[in-house]
Amino acid sequence: MNERPGESAETSCASAHGAHSHSHGHQHTHDGTCCGGHGHAKRPPGADILISARALAVTRSGRAILSGVDLDIAAGEIVTIIGPNGAGKTTLVRALLGLERLDEGEVQRRRGLTIGYVPQRFDIDRTLPMTVARFLALGEGARASRIGAVLEEVGASRVANQQLGELSGGELQRVLLARALLNDPDLLVLDEPVRGVDYVGEAELYTLIGRLRDARGLGVLLISHDLHIVMANSDRVICLNRHVCCSGVPETVAQHPEYVRLFGRDEARAFAVYQHRHDHRHDLAGEPAPVGTDDGKDSPSGGAA
Numbered sequence: 002m003n004e005r006p007g008e009s010a011e012t013s014c015a016s017a018h019g020a021h022s023h024s025h026g027h028q029h030t031h032d033g034t035c036c037g038g039h040g041h042a043k044r045p046p047g048a049d050i051l052i053s054a055r056a057l058a059v060t061r062s063g064r065a066i067l068s069g070v071d072l073d074i075a076a077g078e079i080v081t082i083i084g085p086n087g088a089g090k091t092t093l094v095r096a097l098l099g100l101e102r103l104d105e106g107e108v109q110r111r112r113g114l115t116i117g118y119v120p121q122r123f124d125i126d127r128t129l130p131m132t133v134a135r136f137l138a139l140g141e142g143a144r145a146s147r148i149g150a151v152l153e154e155v156g157a158s159r160v161a162n163q164q165l166g167e168l169s170g171g172e173l174q175r176v177l178l179a180r181a182l183l184n185d186p187d188l189l190v191l192d193e194p195v196r197g198v199d200y201v202g203e204a205e206l207y208t209l210i211g212r213l214r215d216a217r218g219l220g221v222l223l224i225s226h227d228l229h230i231v232m233a234n235s236d237r238v239i240c241l242n243r244h245v246c247c248s249g250v251p252e253t254v255a256q257h258p259e260y261v262r263l264f265g266r267d268e269a270r271a272f273a274v275y276q277h278r279h280d281h282r283h284d285l286a287g288e289p290a291p292v293g294t295d296d297g298k299d300s301p302s303g304g305a306a
């Protein structure tokens with residue numbers, strides 16, 4: 002379990018933002034890190050692995066949605082999966098949770114593992130009269146005293162008696178997080194937890210996730226479709242575009258040209274970015290293709306992350 006084949010990375014890296022390539026002048030080590038002075042990702046021997054995937058493949062309607070995906074998440078670490086829309090992030094998480102049929106590969110969970118899952122979409126009927134406390138009481142393990150405690154833990158005590166349909170995006174996310182914590186999970190899985198949350202709310206939410214990890218020793222798996230502030234809050238990042246393109250420790254580089262192009266200079270200043278080296282690119286359909294065989298749009302010196 003100490004080997005992480007998909008993350009061993011000689012390494013095939015691809016941008017989370019699609020068809021471009023670059024070189025960042027450092028090598029990837031065998032433990033899946035990007036080296037060159039920006040940190041380490043190697044876990045101590047005997048790390049408490051919560052969940053492992055090996056060679057996962059999911060095919061739907063004759064199309065490979067995931068192939069050859071390997072992944073481990075240990076207790077106490079925050080792992081973020083990034084990738085463009087349609088990269089298979091949600092499918093991978095659902096596969097890890099046992100909600101998606103595998104065409105190949107296997108998922109191993111630590112014995113007795115409890116997972117708290119906050120799905121990407123949680124459509125509530127805003128006209129449905131239901132308070133937050135009542136909503137949380139519908140869950141397993143939801144004694145009234147626990148409901149108060151988890152709401153406190155996520156900083157949402159004051160909305161306990163508010164109608165679910167009246168909550169802001171950020172408040173709803175905290176309530177969903179509280180619901181996921183009710184069962185005392187070992188692993189917290191959050192699919193795009195900041196969707197619909199503004200920048201300040203987003204930063205607060207990630208700070209909160211970090212605090213929960215510290216206090217509870219949780220493993221956390223996050224999904225993001227961009228290289229946002231989440232990067233600065235992750236121990237390890239996995240770039241997914243139907244396969245694991247690259248993984249390692251996030252590097253804090255606020256002014257990467259491609260990042261600035263994508264998110265604007267002001268935002269880029271505040272955010273961290275992860276750089277890596279490609280030996281392939283992705284075509285417009287997201288399929289991997291060797292660098293240098295296209296129409297020249299994807300030059301290896303592109304400087305994108």
Ligand SMILES: Nc1ncnc2c1ncn2[C@@H]1O[C@H](COP(=O)(O)OP(=O)(O)OP(=O)(O)O)[C@@H](O)[C@H]1O
Pocket residue numbers: 061062066084085086087088089090091092093226
């Ligand atoms: N049951 C299915 N049948 C056919 N195609 C599917 C099925 N489920 C997912 N897909 C396709 O698989 C691809 C990956 O979907 P997925 O939702 O996992 O991507 P994602 O990385 O989470 O995307 P986003 O960032 O947009 O949420 C998409 O192109 C989607 O249309």
